[in-house]
Amino acid sequence: MNPTSTLTTLISAALLAGCASTGASSPSARPVFYPNVMLNRVGPAQAQRDADQCMYNAQNAGLTPEEKTNSIGHGAAQGAAVGGVASAVGALVRGRSVERALESGAAGAAVGGSAGAVAGAFHEKPSVTYRNYVQRCLKDKGFDVIGWN
Structure with a gap:
């Protein structure tokens, strides 16, 4: 994943988290x-x-x-773990080298962590x-x- 894609993903996550933090049920x-x-x-x-x-x-x-449930941090950690492992295993199953599997795992962790953080933001009470x-x-x-x- 290139730096521009990572930055775009993080900005999108932040914007979605901001949208989740309004309304009667928000802090x-x-x-x-x-x-x-x-x-x-x-x-x-x-x-x-x-x-x-x-x-x-x-x-x-x-x-x-x-x-203070830290649901954003928990969601980010869980998403990074799941995304990283799933991407790495998927790359290995498709016959990629260990090096490519690690690269895929890192990219999956970045995307999964961002998605997990956004999901966690929706659970702030x-x-x-x-x-x-x-x-x-x-x-x-x-x-x-x-x-x-």
Whole structure:
């Protein structure tokens, strides 16, 4: 695999991982407010500032928006192992030399690792404890959080 192909594969993986990290189920989601008396009184801009402060407080308390499962790293390692071994064995089965099999294995590991990292990104989960902390903080301020988006 040439350097340009490797770079293209890595950039594609990063873009796909970025797409996977948005929406209500992502760690980057923000609280959604019910239009109660407090929200109507202070307005959406102040509610967002209060949410930012609660999120900051949660992080200062040692919480993170995502569960620390390292699913991207695990996916990359698993994909690299599977892709590398499958490519090397495939090359040997087709009668290639050991040197060509190793080259194929290295290329397969690069592709498999990238694909595994992207697959792992789709498994990142938001931290329930972090969200509960932020929701409690906002409730104490008078807001009603109805979800995350």
